[in-house]
Amino acid sequence: MTGGLQRVASTVLLVVVSFMLTALILWVSGYRVGTVLSGIIQGSITATGAATSTIRWTIPLLLIGLGVVIGFRAGFFNIGGQGQFYVGACSALVVSLGWREGPVPLVIMCGMIAAILAGMAWSLLPGYLRVQFGTDEVLTTLMMSFIGALVLQYLTAGPLRNPSGTGQTAASERIPEAFRITDSSGVSVTALLLVGGVAVLVWLLLERTRFGLTMTLVGRNPTMARWQGIDVRRVGLGTFALSGALSGLAGAVELHGPGARLVTGFSPEVGFTAVVVALVGMLSVWGTVVAAVFFGGLQSAILFLPIVTDLPPPALVLLHGMVAFLVTIKFRAVRRRRAGLAAKPVVG
């Protein structure tokens, strides 16, 4: 499998180049690159709690990133994970706050199901527009993302606002402590099992089921798929639903895990970073797992760095941006070479 190895190598190279470019910019701006690098390593691995924090950030990135992978398999670019994540978290919050007296496992389960349904709905609307009218899903999922952020803002500032809260940013009430699956570190056996289970299920779906193979055919050549009797429209809707479901689930895990309450504009980048995670993971399930851990580490380092350097946090976001930029160029080049992916309505 030299072809596969080559692709892995080129992706790794790309990440290394991004690191070097970022280091160059930092160096030119007068920072000590060595300190920053060691800060990154401390902040993601060696410092107390750093590894836990890395995993904490890996979890939402992985769940949303797998949703992106699913979309891509069938040729759809669902980049609205952020909004789907928010509405998922909001739905779970409503369940938890509305049913405080309910049996714990049942409430958590219902919260997750509600989050999944909400994420699905948020993704299905652009999905429907795509298969029915050929509306470019990149635009519509992104727009839906903004609406999702506003929904969150409305709920946390309005109906679900914690009246006793004092902070400048609006936040909801906390859910009962019993409804949480992790402490505030965001890592627990339950959470890891859940996310690991989801990754295995997604892998099985994509690689070992008829539906997964169908998605691959639709993604690569919808015309041929149609001639083969595949219902391209149904596959498209199913894909959008699944991919939204995962982002919604990520929202529920966030709420029942480290969050416990919702704050306006929390984790503002996960949904977008997750797209980069999927691309760096070369749109394969296990690649995405590796990339999610990597970006989880970076996220954790971003939060840690102010402790050891005077580097402003955006400096590391620069690294994100750099990877995103390069990986997109690489991906666009591949996508160009594959014909027939231009936005077109799905007929028949």
Add this chain to the structure above:
Amino acid sequence: MTVPSGPASAEVPAVRCRSLGVSFGTVQALHDISLDLAAGRIHALVGQNGAGKTTLAKALGGLQAPDNGTVCIAGNQIPPGDVRAAKSAGLAMVHQHFSLPPSFTVAEALELTAARPESHSVYRRTELYRRWQNEVAEVGGTNVLATRIRDLPVETRQSLEIVRALVSEARILLLDEPTALLTPAATDTLFERLRGLRDDGVTILIVLHKLREVAAVADTVSVLRDGKLVLGPSEISGVSQGQLSDAIVGPAPDADRAIAVEAAANAEQQLLLELVRVSSRESAFEPGLASIDLAVEAREIVGIAGVEGNGQRSLVSVIAGLSAVTEGSVLLGGEEMTSAPPARRRLRGLRLVPFDRNSEGISRSAPLWLNQSALRLIGRRRQFPLISLRQYKRQASEAMDLWQVRYNTVAQPAESLSGGNVQRLVLSRELASGLEVLVAAQPTRGLDFSATNFVRSSLRGLRDAGAGVLLVSSDLDELFELSDRLLVMYGGSIVARFNAPYDRQAVGDAMTGALR
């Protein structure tokens, strides 16, 4: 070494290659090829599917860097795999797979590849159209100029590729199976033009499958077998048809293979496919169907003749369930299917060989096994959701072996197959179990001689096993040989029905609408 450009002198071969070798992974596609193509002549290149014809043409044209060996054009050595050098040495190619940019309009594409583009850098559409009007008149009328390449039917695209090469004022033309998609009349016209070019000193290499066509147009012939040059270039007059086909097939030709396809038709059902007064909307390049009545019974092959673009495409896609019926009804096995989705028709035993194998028949970037298994993905909702890839791959490789598809591994992408092998892949999927009625559009297009025979005997075998076959072809000989009944389409309707023995003259008249 400097050689003046301009017409190559007779002594220097227009194209010369020495010890050319090309391999893809473990497949040796070309093996130590040394070849001289004399200037100002038409050279035919023949060989079985996968023999290496396309690879050789690409290597000569600088599109495929050889592993070893050299290519000289008009005496100048071309750096390996340098298309620009080959182009500026006066060489142009017509590809078996299309190369014009799909999102360009026809006029834009022609201007882009023209030998002498207009000198200014800003174009006006009307001017562009005026400039290319005459060139495309015979291809599809001047209204194709504004059409995007990707929206053209394959036949028109093929003709355009040829037009593009001819207007490029090249001194050396490499044509890879240019006749595969042409009607006999268009083939004659093309040959006429090629002879004219030759008389003006242009050197031509043309890849062909039909020996009849070789005899009609070529001055010399060369044969490739398994990547080796086994004959030629020899004067066409010095080689008999027998010698030629022996050279193509080799010392151990396949025995006449038996057809292992079985039809699933049940004995009671006689009428397998029925169209009752079916009409459909017209598409960009074809009239819609106009009240078509058609029936295919068990144990018969019904042929559809007609000049390309008279509704054959609409007919096939209406039967497939891919374009809507505006009036009338479609029945499969006696079951009403007028608005049934394609999947239900497939499950009812409908099998399809589409017109455009590269976009409708296969997914080029998907692995072979997935292309081969596509039909197993539909309509099995009650089965256990997890599947065994190993079983899928094994069944795919068995089916492809039966059809003698030449491939390396089942995981390679379908686009790495040679043109004829892609067609075999499609046939290996469609002409398999569960078939009740087959709609085959140009099933032997691009196949070599023995594969063509195999397909034809398979169609007969299917019929004898109880299936119904609707055969759409532009090859009258094929239709006459196979069809139990023959219908002629013109302008979206069936204008004539014939029974064997067929009268070529009468069928021809019907095709041109003389009977209307």
